[in-house]
Amino acid sequence: MENLLAFACLLLTLVLYWLAKKLYRRTGNWWSAPLLAVPLLVIGAVVVGHIPYHTYFQDTHWLSWLLGPATVAFAIPIYEQRQVIRKHALSLSCGVLVAMPVAVLSSVWLARAFGLSELLQKSLAPRSISTPFALATASTIGASPDLTAVFVVITGVAGMLLGEVMLMLLPLRSRLAKGALLGAAAHGAGTAKANELGAEEGVVASLTMMLGGIATVFAAPLIAWFV
Amino acid sequence: MKNLPNLAVKQSLSTLSQVVLLSLVWLLASRLSHAYVPEIPAGVLGMFLVLAALALGWLPLSWCKSGARWLLAEMLLFFIPATVAVVQYPQLLGSIGLRIVLVILLSTVLVMTVTSLVVDAGYKFEILLKRRKRQHGVL
Structure with a gap:
């Protein structure tokens, strides 16, 4: 019975993901964005059905497992965009080196100022980078990978909603800066938004996202010492 | 076909x-x-x-x-x-959850502002360097 339920959970996750993706592509409504809709619906189903998390995770852990190969896959776009990296090495590295400490420090300091527990401070620290990198960082710094995964998703939704407003408010000249804004603050969700603005913005956003993720993973011991 | x-x-x-x-x-x-x-x-x-x-x-x-x-x-x-693992933390609903969302929103605005302004400045500097290189090339 439990095995059947676990399989049904995997099936439900896949079907909801497929439906949300289709709906979002057709309508473009922000509430049907798979990033927002699928986790909410799946969490709702698990809560309403009183399904224990270990049952839900029994079969769906194969999906989580694929995050490993997905991290390896980042090598291909980085390799393909090596010309852009070379051309804008200065701006890109400035952006990454500034974005990473601002994201980590402001998350931790704000969490501390709002009286959130140490575990929450740690789990918020890597929230602005892409999930596989964030999870790798979380396990190094003694954060909860589960909580970090949730905070990464909330960050993505926040970035989708705030990105447009900030692009209007800030006096930005270059496409480079617009791409970096979205990629550094809102990882994959920001990169998707940047691709809507234009190809150059999209490339810069994905590069900022990937390089920022790698830099944060390598800075993890430093973050652990700080938090 | x-x-x-x-x-x-x-x-x-x-x-x-x-x-x-x-x-x-x-x-x-x-x-x-x-x-x-x-x-x-x-x-x-x-x-x-x-x-x-x-x-x-x-x-x-x-x-x-x-x-x-x-x-x-x-x-x-x-x-x-x-993300579904969040069901194991029911204490996140309510005040703590609200504070977490506030932290994420404020920090996101900060990251967006600082990063994009720095990259914009870096881009201007790149153009300046390129221009200077070109001028030296002519000389």
């Missing part, structure tokens, strides 16, 4: 085998990382291995491109199970 489904099957099979290839690299990288460099996460180590293999010409780009594209395009699906 008859060949069309055939082609689609062929393409998905090649994407699938490329995903398997990248998964094998990841398994190899986790072994290596476990045994020699526990400081570097397996995924990042595997990424550098593939990057090196591409740069040295040992691995043709066409052997992993469509698999990588699929993995990255569907990445959202892979982290949904982790």
Whole structure:
């Protein structure tokens, strides 16, 4: 019975993901964005059905497992965009080196100022980078990978909603800066938004996202010492 | 027309085998990382291995491109199970959850502002350098 339920959970996750993706592509409504809709619906189903998390995770852990190969896959776009990296090495590295400490420090300091527990401070620290990198960082710094995964998703939704407003408010000249804004603050969700603005913005956003993720993973011991 | 489904099957099979290839690299990288460099996460180590293999010409780009594209395009699906883990933390609903969302919103605005202004300044500096180089070239 439990095995059947676990399989049904995997099936439900896949079907909801497929439906949300289709709906979002057709309508473009922000509430049907798979990033927002699928986790909410799946969490709702698990809560309403009183399904224990270990049952839900029994079969769906194969999906989580694929995050490993997905991290390896980042090598291909980085390799393909090596010309852009070379051309804008200065701006890109400035952006990454500034974005990473601002994201980590402001998350931790704000969490501390709002009286959130140490575990929450740690789990918020890597929230602005892409999930596989964030999870790798979380396990190094003694954060909860589960909580970090949730905070990464909330960050993505926040970035989708705030990105447009900030692009209007800030006096930005270059496409480079617009791409970096979205990629550094809102990882994959920001990169998707940047691709809507234009190809150059999209490339810069994905590069900022990937390089920022790698830099944060390598800075993890430093973050652990700080938090 | 008859060949069309055939082609689609062929393409998905090649994407699938490329995903398997990248998964094998990841398994190899986790072994290596476990045994020699526990400081570097397996995924990042595997990424550098593939990057090196591409740069040295040992691995043709066409052997992993469509698999990588699929993995990255569907990445959202892979982290949904982790987000569902939030059901184990019912204390996050209410005041604590509200404070967390506030932290994320404020920090996101800060990251967006600082990063984009710095990159804009860096871009202007890049143009300045290029212009200076050109002038020196003329002289």
